[in-house]
Amino acid sequence: xxRALRDKRAICFFVIPALVWFGLxxxxxxxxxxxxxxxxxxxxxxxxxxxxxxYVKLITDELFIKAIVNSFLLAAASxxxxxxxxxxxxxxLVNGVKGETLYRNLFFIPVIISGSVIANLWMKIYxxxxxxxxxxxxxxxxxxxxKEWLGDTATALGACFVPMVWQYIGYHMLLFxxxxxxxxxxxxxxxxxxxxxxxxxxxxIIIPQIVPMIKACVIFAxxxxxxxxxxxxxxxxxxPVHASExxxxxxxxxxxxxxxxxxxxxxxxxxxxxxxxxxxxxxxAFASIQKD
Amino acid sequence: MKTNKFLALLTALVMILSVAxxxxxxxxxxxxxxxxxxxxxxxxxxxxxxxIFEAEHPNIKIEATATQEVEYQNTKLRIAASNKSxxxxxxxxxxxxxxxxxxxxxVLPLDEYFEKYGxxxxxxxxxxxxxxxxxxxxxxxxxxxxxxxxxxxxxFDLYGVKIPETWEEMMTAVKTFRENNVTPMxxxxxxxxxxxxxxxxxxxxxxxxxxxxxxLAGEATLDTAEIVRSAELLVELNEAxxxxxxxxxxxxxxxxxxFMMGMVPMYFGGSWVSSGCDSPDxxxxxxxxxxxxxTVEGGLGDATTYSGGVIDMMMVNAATEHPDExxxxxxxxxxxxxxxxxxxxxxxxxxKLPDIDESEVSPTLINVKNQIQNSTGYVLAWxxxxxxxxxxxxxxxxxxxxxxxxxxxxxxTEMQAAVEAAx
Numbered sequence: 001x002x003r004a005l006r007d008k009r010a011i012c013f014f015v016i017p018a019l020v021w022f023g024l025x026x027x028x029x030x031x032x033x034x035x036x037x038x039x040x041x042x043x044x045x046x047x048x049x050x051x052x053x054x055y056v057k058l059i060t061d062e063l064f065i066k067a068i069v070n071s072f073l074l075a076a077a078s079x080x081x082x083x084x085x086x087x088x089x090x091x092x093l094v095n096g097v098k099g100e101t102l103y104r105n106l107f108f109i110p111v112i113i114s115g116s117v118i119a120n121l122w123m124k125i126y127x128x129x130x131x132x133x134x135x136x137x138x139x140x141x142x143x144x145x146x147k148e149w150l151g152d153t154a155t156a157l158g159a160c161f162v163p164m165v166w167q168y169i170g171y172h173m174l175l176f177x178x179x180x181x182x183x184x185x186x187x188x189x190x191x192x193x194x195x196x197x198x199x200x201x202x203x204x205i206i207i208p209q210i211v212p213m214i215k216a217c218v219i220f221a222x223x224x225x226x227x228x229x230x231x232x233x234x235x236x237x238x239x240p241v242h243a244s245e246x247x248x249x250x251x252x253x254x255x256x257x258x259x260x261x262x263x264x265x266x267x268x269x270x271x272x273x274x275x276x277x278x279x280x281x282x283x284x285a286f287a288s289i290q291k292d
Numbered sequence: 293m294k295t296n297k298f299l300a301l302l303t304a305l306v307m308i309l310s311v312a313x314x315x316x317x318x319x320x321x322x323x324x325x326x327x328x329x330x331x332x333x334x335x336x337x338x339x340x341x342x343x344i345f346e347a348e349h350p351n352i353k354i355e356a357t358a359t360q361e362v363e364y365q366n367t368k369l370r371i372a373a374s375n376k377s378x379x380x381x382x383x384x385x386x387x388x389x390x391x392x393x394x395x396x397x398x399v400l401p402l403d404e405y406f407e408k409y410g411x412x413x414x415x416x417x418x419x420x421x422x423x424x425x426x427x428x429x430x431x432x433x434x435x436x437x438x439x440x441x442x443x444x445x446x447x448f449d450l451y452g453v454k455i456p457e458t459w460e461e462m463m464t465a466v467k468t469f470r471e472n473n474v475t476p477m478x479x480x481x482x483x484x485x486x487x488x489x490x491x492x493x494x495x496x497x498x499x500x501x502x503x504x505x506x507x508l509a510g511e512a513t514l515d516t517a518e519i520v521r522s523a524e525l526l527v528e529l530n531e532a533x534x535x536x537x538x539x540x541x542x543x544x545x546x547x548x549x550x551f552m553m554g555m556v557p558m559y560f561g562g563s564w565v566s567s568g569c570d571s572p573d574x575x576x577x578x579x580x581x582x583x584x585x586x587t588v589e590g591g592l593g594d595a596t597t598y599s600g601g602v603i604d605m606m607m608v609n610a611a612t613e614h615p616d617e618x619x620x621x622x623x624x625x626x627x628x629x630x631x632x633x634x635x636x637x638x639x640x641x642x643x644k645l646p647d648i649d650e651s652e653v654s655p656t657l658i659n660v661k662n663q664i665q666n667s668t669g670y671v672l673a674w675x676x677x678x679x680x681x682x683x684x685x686x687x688x689x690x691x692x693x694x695x696x697x698x699x700x701x702x703x704x705t706e707m708q709a710a711v712e713a714a715x
Binding site: 042043044045123126127128129148149150151152153156236237239240241242253256257258259260 | 366367370371373374392393395396398481482536537538539540541542546679680681683684687688691692694695697
């Protein structure tokens with residue numbers, strides 16, 4: 001094994017197929033988009049080169065700023081609401097409850113259901129007249145709290161966040177759970193001999209051991225939020241009046257409604273850059289945590 | 293020995309070549325047909341004609357591809373048309389939608405074929421307008437639509453309301469229904485085009501069809517008192533709670549369910565709503581009467597003017613290898629669909645149908661057809677007439693009117709700005 005790893009030529013040789021594949025399906029389109037983002041182009045007729053004008057227009061576009069802010073709100077909700085809940089569930093399961101496997105599978109079910117199905121389910125929940133939510137509030141006598149959840153600019157964004165955050169709780173839970181399960185039995189045993197109770201075990205032993213997994217989950221949650229599309233597209237199409245606009249939805253509209261391919265490509269590039277930068281920041285932040 | 297091998301090879305080669313040559317004599321061709329009807333009755337109609345056509349032309353195979361309408365309109369066809377890789381025959385919308393494709397040279401001009409097949413005598417008047425660009429015909433007209441007010445007579449009788457003919461009567465009807473806790477009118481404002489149906493028709497009432505057509509074509513301004521008025525009337529309806537609660541969060545299909553279930557008395561919609569009105573699955577079967585949108589005092593469009601026209605078309609790919617066969621198929625399919633869609637109550641025909649048995653046709657649609665016999669003018673839905681950024685602006689402004697973030701005056705000014713900017 002050691003010898004094989006020392007052979008740089010062999011490594012190159014075996015990495016090449018994957019690298020070529022990755023290049024073709026990931027890097028090339030990104031480069032192409034970067035190129036398109038410098039054009040004024042409707043996708044059909046001859047494009048004109050306009051340099052970085054699309055980017056200038058983008059950062060002064062109120063709508064884009066609003067979409068970015070919305071996506072950051074979603075990222076914050078994912079990191080500070082979704083992940084703690086996932087962690088709580090994972091820690092409960094790790095500590096051994098009756099029916100551990102059953103619960104683990106139940107929590108994971110939303111993850112395997114397609115986003116569009118979930119969005120349609122929640123559309124029924126939010127329906128202003130017959131929706132489960134308003135019906136429930138009504139039967140409790142809370143008529144003041146009944147709202148036009150998806151139709152009101154004040155509640156549309158929040159209403160979209162709930163199913164989005166909810167869907168992936170099981171996903172992160174499973175990652176935390178499996179990371180915690182892989183901690184050596186000897187470590188757990190030693191802590192137990194030293195008299196650690198369950199709470200101490202979680203905070204002193206398990207969580208510090210799974211920091212790399214937490215880092216991965218934070219990155220998934222943030223980048224996933226910045227790229228979110230399907231759920232919002234079905235629930236509100238970014239409306240009403242752009243109240244729930246997010247960057248990828250805006251990009252979609254720019255391509256397919258207003259036919260501004262260049263401008264939409266600029267949005268795509270900014271989403272990629274945004275994800276990369278935030279990933280780097282998270283990496284740095286965790287590096288300093290891990291050092292301590 | 294060597295010569296034997298050589299001879300054997302040669303014989304084999306000759307045999308292969310002759311088989312190939314034989315095959316070429318009776319050439320098998322495949323035509324790709326792209327459409328938007330993956331399910332239900334419409335897809336049956338399409339499949340039915342494909343079978344007929346293939347039986348008549350044993351050497352032609354039709355490969356049909358069906359895509360959901362919205363995806364087809366917004367993404368699939370657009371991407372394909374950029375390199376002319378859409379089907380040999382493809383469904384398309386005329387007006388502003390196909391203009392980009394025609395400009396990009398992706399659509400075959402059909403004038404020659406129209407002469408050859410004598411099509412001008414077979415179609416109804418005015419059906420080519422939206423498929424003609426720079427004097428050349430690109431689209432075979434598939435069907436016509438007209439916007440009318442569908443009213444549930446049972447509910448009108450129950451609450452003692454008269455089917456409105458004037459705007460005052462309309463507002464009285466809205467108020468009476470609301471007082472009785474009945475949602476007066478259908479609207480799924482999440483789909484902005486659904487709001488446009490109403491506002492566009494109101495603009496026909498206030499500004500008259502000729503003016504609106506000119507303004508949309510950029511020959512007159514949309515920034516007029518009449519267009520402002522059309523937006524004001526829409527807002528007036530909204531403020532009188534004419535539309536379902538939470539309409540901005542409801543899609544068109546979701547919203548119209550309540551009309552089909554007989555819970556909402558009024559639905560201003562296209563003639564395609566007829567099929568739902570006559571469907572045995574819906575409890576409103578036999579209870580629906582159609583009326584023109586109420587007239588507006590001082591408006592320039594009277595009760596004989598409508599929103600609607602021909603926008604659905606069959607087109608032929610400019611890059612097709614078999615233009616003659618493709619046109620023949622497109623023509624046959626168009627005629628077949630025009631007739632069958634009329635029968636099932638989906639749309640009004642664009643073709644003269646001399647031998648049709650009207651007893652097979654949806655009664656509500658016949659009512660619509662009778663209603664528009666006297667029509668003196670049509671205006672297409674704005675979102676099919678306009679293109680690109682003007683459509684987006686139109687949608688945003690319409691939703692703004694319902695949400696209360698855009699005033700009617702702003703609506704008119706910004707619509708005009710958007711039409712100019714999109715040019």
